[in-house]
Amino acid sequence: MTVVRTPHPASHRTRTSTTASTLRRLRGALFALTAVAVVTSFGAFVGVKTTVGAATEHTIPAMMAVSAASEALAEADSAAVHSFGAGQALITGPGSDYQAKAGLAGQNLEQIAETGQAGEPVSQQLLLIENRLTEYRQLIEQAHADYVAGSVRLGTVEMVYASRLMHTGVLAELGKLGELERQALADQASSFWMSAWALVIWLLLALALLGLLTGTLVFLAKRFRRTVNWWLSAAAVVLIGVTAYAAATAETSKAQLEDARSSVEQLVRDRTPQFGTDPADGAVAARLNQQCTADGTTCGRVKMAASQPDQVAHAAVASTLAGAADDSNGLEFAIPVAGLGIALFVYLGLQPRIQEYRYRSR
Numbered sequence: 001m002t003v004v005r006t007p008h009p010a011s012h013r014t015r016t017s018t019t020a021s022t023l024r025r026l027r028g029a030l031f032a033l034t035a036v037a038v039v040t041s042f043g044a045f046v047g048v049k050t051t052v053g054a055a056t057e058h059t060i061p062a063m064m065a066v067s068a069a070s071e072a073l074a075e076a077d078s079a080a081v082h083s084f085g086a087g088q089a090l091i092t093g094p095g096s097d098y099q100a101k102a103g104l105a106g107q108n109l110e111q112i113a114e115t116g117q118a119g120e121p122v123s124q125q126l127l128l129i130e131n132r133l134t135e136y137r138q139l140i141e142q143a144h145a146d147y148v149a150g151s152v153r154l155g156t157v158e159m160v161y162a163s164r165l166m167h168t169g170v171l172a173e174l175g176k177l178g179e180l181e182r183q184a185l186a187d188q189a190s191s192f193w194m195s196a197w198a199l200v201i202w203l204l205l206a207l208a209l210l211g212l213l214t215g216t217l218v219f220l221a222k223r224f225r226r227t228v229n230w231w232l233s234a235a236a237v238v239l240i241g242v243t244a245y246a247a248a249t250a251e252t253s254k255a256q257l258e259d260a261r262s263s264v265e266q267l268v269r270d271r272t273p274q275f276g277t278d279p280a281d282g283a284v285a286a287r288l289n290q291q292c293t294a295d296g297t298t299c300g301r302v303k304m305a306a307s308q309p310d311q312v313a314h315a316a317v318a319s320t321l322a323g324a325a326d327d328s329n330g331l332e333f334a335i336p337v338a339g340l341g342i343a344l345f346v347y348l349g350l351q352p353r354i355q356e357y358r359y360r361s362r
Helices: 018-085 096-115 120-148 152-189 196-224 230-271 279-292 312-325 331-356
Strands: none
Touching (some): 018 096, 018 152, 018 196, 018 230, 018 331, 152 230, 230 331
16 A cells, blocks of 8 residues: 655745845844934934034123123223213213113123023022122212212212222122133033044944945845945945034034134133223222322222223124034934935845845745
């Protein structure tokens, strides 16, 4: 009796191609590494963009406003001293120059409140400055009222006390406020996102992706005996291009921020009030001091701020440099679009080969 064996159904199964499996694994690895590289690159870009934006839109304008307020208040006080020392207070009070400079300082203090980046310490410092300024204004108003009432000696004493309060109180506290903003800018410029490490991390990921693309191209060339896979080559070109563009933009932005920082710090130094350098103003201050000590009682001494060169052009340069540093050059779109393009090219480059070997045994 002959036994007829029925073939096991499994013997008819087609074995999965090892080449197709390898290609699928390569495709998955390329997709995954592309996603990681894009997310990391975009995260690094956002970190740099946020840091530079905070510095250029808040900290640098706040530093400029602090220096402008200091300059304006020093000149306002000098105008008041001149009015009282020259005997004009009886008619004009502290004078129109005083009013104009005080108003300008008030605008700058409002800008500091809006843009300051040092947090709660800035708010506390501004509150202290406002309290000192209120006290200063009250002394000026009282000095004028006493002058009008005929109490010249008392008005002079109040004027001198007001000027001392401006120098030792308001301007000193503004100096502390400027230092807070300067330190905030220094912290931003030295943050992780502005360091070489952030650049190195995403560059390493980009290099890893480029290495995997290159390895895949070599594998395809050997396995299929074809010199070039144009789609994968296009993915490599896009990767190299967007990486170089992003790196150049990031480094340029950092350099421009450093230039803006140097420019605004120079502006702050140039705006720092210089006192007692003008002989004519010194004579006016001397008369006021003499009136204040006419009875032998020392009530303090005043100094007048020297006239400062116009710093409008210098401030404009600092603002222009800050604006240039904050220019992203379209990277917020270039990075994700490049990532999608690389993924598409990987798919187009590998899918035909996967389909070709889908039902083969090797």
